Amino acid sequence: MKRRPIIEPFRIKVTEPIRMTTPAERRRILEAAHYNLFSVRADDVIIDLLTDSGTGAMSAEQWAAMMRGDESYAGAKSFFRFQDAVQGLTGMPFVFPTHQGRAAERILCSVVPLQGKVVLSNGLFDTTRANVEAGGARGIDLSLADALTAHRPFGGDMDLEAFDRAMEAHRDRIAFVVMTATNNTVGGQAVSLGNLTAVSERCRKAGVMLVLDACRFAENAYRIQQDEPAYQKRPLPEIARAMFDLADAFTMSAKKDAIVNMGGILAVRDEALAENLRVDLIRTEGFPSYGGLAGRDLEALAQGLHEVLDESYLEYRFAASGYLARSLIEAGFPVVTPAAAHAVYVDAGAALPHLGPGDLPGQSLACAMYLAGGVRTCEIGELMFGEHGPARQLVRFALPRRVYTQSHVDYVGAVAFDVAEVKAKLPALRITRGRGVRLRHFVAEMAPVSPFPFE
Numbered sequence: 001m002k003r004r005p006i007i008e009p010f011r012i013k014v015t016e017p018i019r020m021t022t023p024a025e026r027r028r029i030l031e032a033a034h035y036n037l038f039s040v041r042a043d044d045v046i047i048d049l050l051t052d053s054g055t056g057a058m059s060a061e062q063w064a065a066m067m068r069g070d071e072s073y074a075g076a077k078s079f080f081r082f083q084d085a086v087q088g089l090t091g092m093p094f095v096f097p098t099h100q101g102r103a104a105e106r107i108l109c110s111v112v113p114l115q116g117k118v119v120l121s122n123g124l125f126d127t128t129r130a131n132v133e134a135g136g137a138r139g140i141d142l143s144l145a146d147a148l149t150a151h152r153p154f155g156g157d158m159d160l161e162a163f164d165r166a167m168e169a170h171r172d173r174i175a176f177v178v179m180t181a182t183n184n185t186v187g188g189q190a191v192s193l194g195n196l197t198a199v200s201e202r203c204r205k206a207g208v209m210l211v212l213d214a215c216r217f218a219e220n221a222y223r224i225q226q227d228e229p230a231y232q233k234r235p236l237p238e239i240a241r242a243m244f245d246l247a248d249a250f251t252m253s254a255k256k257d258a259i260v261n262m263g264g265i266l267a268v269r270d271e272a273l274a275e276n277l278r279v280d281l282i283r284t285e286g287f288p289s290y291g292g293l294a295g296r297d298l299e300a301l302a303q304g305l306h307e308v309l310d311e312s313y314l315e316y317r318f319a320a321s322g323y324l325a326r327s328l329i330e331a332g333f334p335v336v337t338p339a340a341a342h343a344v345y346v347d348a349g350a351a352l353p354h355l356g357p358g359d360l361p362g363q364s365l366a367c368a369m370y371l372a373g374g375v376r377t378c379e380i381g382e383l384m385f386g387e388h389g390p391a392r393q394l395v396r397f398a399l400p401r402r403v404y405t406q407s408h409v410d411y412v413g414a415v416a417f418d419v420a421e422v423k424a425k426l427p428a429l430r431i432t433r434g435r436g437v438r439l440r441h442f443v444a445e446m447a448p449v450s451p452f453p454f455e
């Protein structure tokens with residue numbers, strides 16, 4: 001029997017046109033944007049792989065659920081549907097909606113005392129780190145030293161030896177521990193349940209709160225099901241539940257694995273902590289039964305949490321990223337493998353050895369992908385993290401959920417092939433404005449030291 005491709009497990013009922021641009025137009029656009037792809041208008045992008053955050057396509061069921069949105073100020077039906085969905089999935093008793101993931105982080109970080117403390121993590125996402133540091137704590141990443149090069153299934157794990165040493169060294173100064181699943185700062189690699197269990201046991205023994213950054217819990221659960229022998233063939237909701245059971249709290253951007261365009265979740269087990277979070281939530285986000293969201297958003301979020309654990313969806317999602325990874329490798333780019341579901345990460349430092357970290361090789365490659373074919377990607381390296389970050393210079397090709405088809409991915413592969421042909425000639429970029437600003441990658445202005453090799 002002929003091998004059958006893994007297909008997109010959905011049909012398309014609503015379409016959005018893509019505006020085609022010419023190379024000359026893109027040169028003007030990128031220059032006007034000061035070589036910062038966050039400053040390029042979406043309408044000037046052909047394939048937008050900037051992020052998988054809030055860029056997914058909602059299902060017919062989600063749109064239908066939105067029509068049921070109850071917009072009552074307090075105690076809306078939509079809140080109880082949201083709460084049931086989150087509690088049913090995670091077992092967390094105290095659940096709050098927030099307008100996005102970073103709001104959940106900010107509330108947690110303003111309620112838990114952080115001044116002079118440390119937060120240990122397998123890898124803090126940039127907004128999480130910013131919130132932890134704004135509270136006066138130091139964020140310490142304890143990811144595996146070879147996470148990006150070892151090509152093992154669970155590169156997102158915490159380095160347990162380093163974790164034990166840090167727990168010992170900082171003892172009473174640990175505000176909490178964060179496990180990010182999947183681990184966005186190390187190539188979106190998954191975290192094993194074995195590692196999560198080991199971290200959780202140590203935290204419980206030491207009386208330290210373990211917070212799960214659960215943005216991509218479903219994609220992480222699928223990797224566990226595929227690659228962790230003890231959990232093979234177990235139903236995905238069961239694996240997801242096992243992940244949440246190990247944590248005392250979680251923050252989540254619903255813009256990722258709840259497949260909505262806006263929303264976040266904060267949930268905890270401890271009642272006294274919940275009381276304090278509720279006060280801060282009311283002060284800054286809204287009443288606890290809507291938390292910065294409309295009733296219809298809560299409906300779509302609840303439905304999305306259910307859809308995301310569909311096995312055929314996750315199988316297709318990993319097939320798509322694996323296919324993109326293979327086409328980038330065929331084009332001649334070193335890629336972090338196994339590919340995450342939400343993105344493929346190209347090692348721009350290795351691909352452009354003529355550029356040092358200060359030359360922003362990742363940004364140079366990202367600009368080249370835009371100039372060559374209108375493909376928007378995102379630098380994750382020196383520009384994003386400066387000297388504090390992981391030493392690697394990566395470019396992330398993020399895949400919005402249920403948006404692009406295989407021919408779109410083929411197009412990206414073809415553009416990458418053209419860029420690979422001139423990669424030795426890609427220029428260094430210099431930051432001309434916004435160098436010292438926090439989260440500078442969103443706002444910095446740059447200029448190439450010599451012209452890009454595209455006419």
Ligand SMILES: *Cc1c(COP(=O)(O)O)cnc(C)c1O
Nearest residue numbers: 100101102125127184215253255
């Ligand atoms: C996106 C993301 C966040 C922040 O969520 P927002 O909804 O963008 O505020 C936090 N952690 C991780 C791992 C993320 O990917």
